[in-house]
Amino acid sequence: MTTYRRLGRSGLHLFPIGLGTMQFGWSADEETAYGIMDAYYAAGGNFIDTADIYTTWTPGNPGGVSEEIVGRWMKDRGNRDDIVVATKVRGAMGGMDNNQGRKTVHQREGLSRRWILKACEDSLKRLQTDHIDLYQAHWVDNQTPIEETLSAFSELVQRGYVRYIGCSNYSAWRLMQALWTSDRKGLESYVSIQPEYSLLSPTRANFERELMPLCVEYGIGVVPWSPLGGGMLTGKYKRGQPLPESVRADENSSRRFSDQNFDVVDALEAVATPLGAKPAQVALAWMLAQPAMTAPIIGANNVTQLQELLGTVEVKLSADDLAKISRASDWERARTELES
Template sequence: MTTYRKLGRSGLQLFPLGLGTMQFGWSADEKTSFEIMDAYVAAGGNFIDTADIYTTWTPGNPGGVSEEIIGRWIKARGNRDQLVIATKVRGAMGEKASEGRSTIHQREGLSRRWILKACEDSLRRLGVDHIDLYQAHWVDNQTPIEETLSAFSELVQRGYVRYLGCSNYSAWRLMEALWTSDRRGLESYVSIQPEYSLLSPTRANFERELQRVAVEYGVGVVPWSPLGGGMLTGKYRRDQPLPDSVRASENAARRFSDQNFDTVETLVSVAERHGVPTAQVSLAWLLRQPAVTAPIIGANSVDQLNELLGTVNLNLSDEDLSDISRVSDWPRARTDLEN
């Protein structure tokens, strides 16, 4: 039986793996998306993560497609009360203002004006009366954090949102937000969604400062890209030809290094000892890290999803964890060792 995990100090209980939905309406059509969500829930899953901007990067798409697909699925299945629905606000929605014009694109950011409007839009697309976890997708340098948190707090007071989170915040930005909430008596972020995986330098970027903040202040961590764009599934190997895909070229540029290939080889070895896919070992390691509640996984098919869901039944030994941690480790400064 799956043990659900608390999200930081909040009362939210999450399945150990969140279902990311960036693919919905992009690399997974609506029928496939429904099948993936059905399989996820059948396995005990309850945490579905999306964003209003999914999928604005496709031609002629103003955004909101993923939310709309999820909304139609919830209506068809009648299972709203079983789910923790998370979405995000910040990115630009609709057509952007033309370059070189003095007009400001008003359908983005973390201003009170846009947060309140964007939340109403997300509620409509999802077909729900509240959002369980509403997240700032990334920092808005043009808006004071007091304004952002005040608008978020108003949404909680109205009953439109239950909990607040953030994504892609640095340690000092997260501390600024937590301090402001405390000082002003505003609702506080209960979670952060950072990029976090075993890859270098991604692991160091999170563990150097953000991890300590999350642990000390009870902020739950729901990492995105926990498999490093597929690098940690073992499909990219040292001195082997690249698959013919855009992601392969991106990984070669961003993630191919001697240390990362050493990490992959160690993961493959541990996976063989347990008789499981390499991706499960990567995710199982993350689930043993301080403050991590539920890595967010994505899938383009039910088969891909099921391969990852097996992670919840994988128990890594102390030796496994030590081997993986050692090969993927990063240089600590003296202050890191002392604190």
């Protein structure tokens, strides 16, 4: 039986694999998205993560498509009370209005009180719900005082529109600033952080040195995005072989193809093979063994991909397995050993 994990010190308990929905309305149409969510829910999944800006790059699309799809699915399935819905605010929505020949830009982004309150109302409509379980600051807004942001979030909690608040893409000092401000001002406090984190992420060292200890000390749940390095850790990319069909193949070949990264994939495959597992499952199982980790957020373009990743909950890694993976991905140690 799957053990649900508490999100930091909050009262939320999450399935150990979160379902990301950035691809809904982009690489997965609505019918496919329904199938993915159905399969996730059937497996016991309860944590669905979206954002108001998903999907905004479609021509003529003002944003919010992912939220709309998730909202329609929950209404159709009648399972809203079973789902922990997480969404985000900060990014630009809509665009410019044409006012009698003059283009006027209204504030449609940021973490100001004005925008947070408006964005939350809009997300609630798209999600067809009366509350958001986890409302997250998508990234820092340097133009708005943190007191204003946290005050607006607190007002939403007081109104009953939001249950808990979290942040995404915050540095350790920014998160500490927010926690200190909440404590000093008596405001709602972030219960989670959503950083980029994987065996390959360029910010991994900073996360493990600074953010991870902070999260452990203050009980902040970690729900990382891109835990598979944009698909690199699935093992579908082979050293020296042609690229497979993938929406991120070109991006990965230019950003993530290196001997060091392929060495990490090789280590995952070496651990996975005797376990009868997949490299992606081993990568996620390694992540779930890290301190403060609640639920890495995965994306899937079809049900087959999703079901393979959900198999992670059955993978049990030994201390030796974890050490092998950590050793293969510890580039600083590898450089030190090479230089010595």
